[in-house]
Amino acid sequence: MPTNRRSFLAGAGLAGGLSALPLGGLSAATASAAAQPDFGPKIGQALLSRNENPYGPAPSALRAIADTAKMGCYYADRGQQRLTAMIAERHGVAPAQVVVGEGSTEILCAIALAWGRKGAILCPDLFWDTTALYGERQGVSLLRVPLAQDMNVDLAAMQAKVTDGVALVQICNPNNPTGMLIAPAALRTFAAAVTPTATLLVDEAYNELTDRPEDNSMIDLVRSGADVIVCRTFSKIYGMAGLRVGYAITSEANAKRIQSHMMSFGGNLAGLAAAIASYDDTPFLDQSRAAVLEGRAMIVDAVARAGLTALPSQTNFVFVKVPDANSLRDAMAEKGIAIRGAYGPWAGYSRVSTGRLEDVSRYAAALPELAQRLWA
Known part of the structure; x- marks a missing residue:
């Protein structure tokens, strides 16, 4: 990975940090909720359900x-x-x-x-x-x-x-x-x-x-x-x-x-x-697009390794053909990975978004294992 790409991927996450609020005097339940950031993924969560680009906003x-x-x-x-x-x-x-x-x-x-x-x-x-x-x-x-x-x-x-x-x-x-x-x-x-x-x-x-x-x-x-x-x-x-x-x-x-x-x-x-x-920040746009495409390729590879298929995507998400989208969503959630469940009657397709590459890696590692457990 080129040095400027590594710097981009590392630096882009800095904006997501939030200072914790004082928790003294709060109930255990309230304190637990307050410990979570108000914006973005929950602590430890791989957020791949909302078609967001976590490498923005641009510097x-x-x-x-x-x-x-x-x-x-x-x-x-x-x-x-x-x-x-x-x-x-x-x-x-x-x-x-x-x-x-x-x-x-x-x-x-x-x-x-x-x-x-x-x-x-x-x-x-x-x-x-x-x-x-x-x-x-x-x-x-x-x-x-x-x-x-x-x-x-x-x-x-x-x-x-x-x-x-x-x-x-x-x-x-x-x-x-x-x-x-x-x-x-x-x-x-x-x-x-x-x-x-x-x-x-x-x-x-x-x-x-x-x-x-x-x-x-x-x-x-x-x-x-x-x-x-x-x-x-x-x-x-x-x-x-x-x-x-x-x-x-x-x-x-x-x-x-x-x-x-x-x-x-x-x-x-x-x-x-x-x-x-x-709007005209071409270096950021090029790097942003490269990160999205890399994540998308990782998802497509994981889909193939899981013995599944997906529709051809020109976006920052992939629509994966599965036996049951909701069961996969729930199993991924147990691993702290958020993806979409069924879209109404289209229960045979599961949408997963690109996100931080380390989070996409978690999905890519989990998908073959879960497909085997759920549907083998």
Whole structure:
């Protein structure tokens, strides 16, 4: 491992340390809970369940947070404007075509409300549907389409369901939790077919982790004037999940419509400072991506050694085919390793995220043993 890589992996963990609180006078149960850190993994836990990147935030982001913390008494709208301009310049769009929010979650929830009041949201059966479900709880109608036989998004079946009653078609690419990428040419053909009727929303949270990020993105369709919304986040490759910064790129009209349904304004000062400082931090991004890909390769190798198979992943997680996801989750938990259980009826797939390489090593060592114990 190159020296700069070792330094990166070692140094990145320093930000996670938290000072213990005084425990005098607390009950045993309360003292035990207080001894655990308020953020991040529990003591001794390998946290591989939440698609986080523990090698962020970048050192440049941490310096920016420290330097600007004293300005936390002020609203952060000028910082939000600066980040908006940076995003617009990189992607060749006008600042008015960019929406920055408290994570892409806020933006996706706003889209669900804004478009859901005009018609239904058409989506795959299995995808990161938290924000669509938020809309459904507010009365939005969701139309779900089963995945294809190979577990990828079935574009042909979705296209067949697009009618005048559909206002939005929502896709996560690469998909979560499957990790699979829709071929960009197929998605562009799909966009051309559906956008005369409905807006296409593509959640590209994991785009920077794919083999060819620029080729796999649909931002070029926005530049060409198509009715497309692309959402991105600083939560994944930038390692800023807890700092809550995300953005959308779309037409000016769509951007105004999204903003009219957002709940916050001005932005989170610490998150914005970190995002501005690390947006163009290429050395960190390269090292961050390398750590994710190394962890992913370790998982894939462990899956093979366990006699199991997994779907092809272009993300920082792997969807492993198993006899029972919940039993594996519980057995891993006994070893202090947190992974996901079953996604509804998809009990035959287990999602495991990349994390610190030492934690991925624990999963990789445990998986063959547990597969033998549980299912041999």
